[in-house]
Amino acid sequence: MSSYFRPSVDAMSGYVPGEQPPPNVKVIKLNTNENPYLPSPKAVAVLQDFAPELLRRYPNPMAQTFCEAASAVLGIPSDWILAGNGSDDLLTMLMRACSEPGRAVVYPMPTYVLYRTLAEIQGAETIEVPYPEDFTLPVEALIEAQGAITFIACPNSPSGTAIPLELLDKLAANLSGVLVIDEAYVDFAETTALPLVKKYENVIVLRTLSKGYSLAGLRFGFGVANPVLLEGLIKVKDSYNVDAIACAVATAAIQDVEYKNASAQKVKVERDRVTTALSKLGFEVLPSQANFILATVPPQHNAEAIYQNLKQQGIFVRYFKQPGLDNKLRITIGTPDENSALLDEVSLFLRK
Numbered sequence: 092m093s094s095y096f097r098p099s100v101d102a103m104s105g106y107v108p109g110e111q112p113p114p115n116v117k118v119i120k121l122n123t124n125e126n127p128y129l130p131s132p133k134a135v136a137v138l139q140d141f142a143p144e145l146l147r148r149y150p151n152p153m154a155q156t157f158c159e160a161a162s163a164v165l166g167i168p169s170d171w172i173l174a175g176n177g178s179d180d181l182l183t184m185l186m187r188a189c190s191e192p193g194r195a196v197v198y199p200m201p202t203y204v205l206y207r208t209l210a211e212i213q214g215a216e217t218i219e220v221p222y223p224e225d226f227t228l229p230v231e232a233l234i235e236a237q238g239a240i241t242f243i244a245c246p247n248s249p250s251g252t253a254i255p256l257e258l259l260d261k262l263a264a265n266l267s268g269v270l271v272i273d274e275a276y277v278d279f280a281e282t283t284a285l286p287l288v289k290k291y292e293n294v295i296v297l298r299t300l301s302k303g304y305s306l307a308g309l310r311f312g313f314g315v316a317n318p319v320l321l322e323g324l325i326k327v328k329d330s331y332n333v334d335a336i337a338c339a340v341a342t343a344a345i346q347d348v349e350y351k352n353a354s355a356q357k358v359k360v361e362r363d364r365v366t367t368a369l370s371k372l373g374f375e376v377l378p379s380q381a382n383f384i385l386a387t388v389p390p391q392h393n394a395e396a397i398y399q400n401l402k403q404q405g406i407f408v409r410y411f412k413q414p415g416l417d418n419k420l421r422i423t424i425g426t427p428d429e430n431s432a433l434l435d436e437v438s439l440f441l442r443k
């Protein structure tokens with residue numbers, strides 16, 4: 092036997108997460124789109140008061156308490172909600188349930204790289220439809236591809252751009268497969284595609300508590316879809332995919348809408364300030380509805396050099412060495428002080 096692994100596993104390179112320096116190393120971390128503010132104090136209180144007795148027992152396999160709380164907050168029946176160990180877990184369920192060799196996975200590029208990784212694990216073909224320079228959704232080409240699953244991140248990463256609801260509606264209406272609308276950054280956006288879930292059985296909207304709710308370390312996400320669509324995902328999910336602690340903390344967090352909106356508002360104000368400041372320095376910044384921006388570096392400047400210089404100064408941003416992104420930096424919006432430090436360092440570097 093030449094390899095321990097399936098050919099599709101041998102052939103793939105594996106997902107490379109953004110750098111996570113150890114917690115005791117002090118850096119300004121603007122590279123993985125974490126929220127710069129702490130989670131809701133109500134969620135933290137639930138964590139601190141968590142009863143050890145609940146650790147002894149298995150958790151509810153459907154994270155029922157969370158689904159009921161989210162149902163009340165979102166105005167959607169609780170059996171239309173499926174919880175996961177991060178929204179990445181829902182992506183895995185979708186891939187397991189809907190794709191295999193001969194059932195293609197389709198998404199516009201560049202986008203969240205995990206879609207490709209998961210398709211590769213599954214051994215499914217991928218059809219990558221290029222986004223144009225301005226990141227308008229290539230609807231016709233996506234319809235043409237007729238994927239078993241079509242993934243759209245909205246707002247998209249790494250561009251931060253949002254997609255008008257009419258375009259997503261058109262896509263949903265013209266696809267026979269599943270349309271996944273990944274709303275990881277919706278808490279910083281002006282619109283949601285949630286109404287499409289009621290309108291189309293083949294649409295699932297994914298949400299996460301990692302970004303808007305400052306709980307990336309907890310690992311909690313969920314999907315909203317017609318129970319007909321959720322049924323297949325429930326069959327393939329890990330039986331206890333959400334742990335008891337995550338369920339309890341996430342339940343408190345989702346109910347504290349006011350806190351979530353307040354920290355999102357602070358991020359949005361800073362997003363505007365950073366966009367304006369970088370534009371003045373000669374960067375071209377796409378209009379973002381997320382908690383990060385994608386900035387093209389000024390002509391004659393090298394994005395990788397700026398990235399490296401910032402890193403030496405203890406400021407981490409994301410540089411993607413890939414076609415279409417190699418003259419760009421993705422910068423997470425931090426606290427006002429963190430953003431000011433970034434802007435100072437960038438302008439110092441450009442003047443050198």
Ligand SMILES: *Cc1c(COP(=O)(O)O)cnc(C)c1O
Pocket residue numbers: 176177178179180203244248273275298299300301307310311312
């Ligand atoms: C961060 C992110 C996710 C992952 O969210 P988790 O809930 O932390 O797994 C999913 N999709 C996109 C586009 C993201 O940026």
